[in-house]
Amino acid sequence: MTKSYKAILVDDERLARNDLRLLLQIHENVEILGEAANGLEALDLIKEVSPDLVFLDIQMPGVNGFDVLQQISSDIKVIFVTAFDEYALRAFEVNALDYLLKPVSPKRLQQSLERLEQLPDESIEELRALEYHDRLLLKLDTSLGFLKISSIICITSAGDYSEVLTSTKKKVLVHKSMAEWETRLPTAFFSRIHRTTIVNMEGIDRLEEWFNNSYRVYMKGIEDPYVMSRRYVAKLKQKLS
Numbered sequence: 228m229t230k231s232y233k234a235i236l237v238d239d240e241r242l243a244r245n246d247l248r249l250l251l252q253i254h255e256n257v258e259i260l261g262e263a264a265n266g267l268e269a270l271d272l273i274k275e276v277s278p279d280l281v282f283l284d285i286q287m288p289g290v291n292g293f294d295v296l297q298q299i300s301s302d303i304k305v306i307f308v309t310a311f312d313e314y315a316l317r318a319f320e321v322n323a324l325d326y327l328l329k330p331v332s333p334k335r336l337q338q339s340l341e342r343l344e345q346l347p348d349e350s351i352e353e354l355r356a357l358e359y360h361d362r363l364l365l366k367l368d369t370s371l372g373f374l375k376i377s378s379i380i381c382i383t384s385a386g387d388y389s390e391v392l393t394s395t396k397k398k399v400l401v402h403k404s405m406a407e408w409e410t411r412l413p414t415a416f417f418s419r420i421h422r423t424t425i426v427n428m429e430g431i432d433r434l435e436e437w438f439n440n441s442y443r444v445y446m447k448g449i450e451d452p453y454v455m456s457r458r459y460v461a462k463l464k465q466k467l468s
Contacts, residue, residue, distance in 0.1 A: 266290025
């Protein structure tokens with residue numbers, strides 16, 4: 228059965244929004260709830276209509292597409308639509324579903340929607356919650372092995388996978404979504420600090436204020452900090468208090 232989606236279009240060019248709306252007309256499972264001409268309008272519209280899917284331009288004045296992505300729920304699927312291909316790698320690093328170049332072709336749009344259709348229905352609520360001292364049997368890189376939950380320092384999104392950094396500084400790729408990790412990990416120890424990042428609070432060394440109400444999160448024994456977007460600041464501070 229074809230899934231249905233409630234979508235919004237975000238682009239500072241009205242003609243680009245019109246072109247995409249026309250292309251989407253033949254896809255009856257996509258209902259367009261509204262349009263936004265910039266990032267701030269997009270954030271307001273997302274709060275108002277709660278879409279499942281956002282077609283999002285990157286280069287917009289003021290709040291750009293990446294800024295919008297940092298401030299919305301990870302449950303919302305994002306397809307970037309842009310005239311520039313130099314952002315492709317970063318788009319997938321922040322877990323966008325797809326990256327379409329303007330002018331968008333009907334065939335390429337069809338492929339994006341098919342990819343959306345193929346996403347698994349994750350019955351995350353049926354999976355057992357993990358305890359801090361559990362061991363999880365996983366396919367780590369190319370072989371099976373046990374991962375100690377307490378050894379996890381940080382988890383970052385890596386496309387269809389997630390990258391787990393352990394206390395031994397080893398990085399392993401795991402075929403699990405960020406949403407599953409967030410749901411199953413013990414919330415007394417782990418916290419999401421960004422759309423693409425979950426950290427073990429036992430490993431936090433310090434927080435430093437950064438720009439636009441965001442923070443840098445420094446982990447013990449790790450030189451480079453992680454960025455915490457402002458939508459997660461209050462939750463983490465509450466857990467650490």
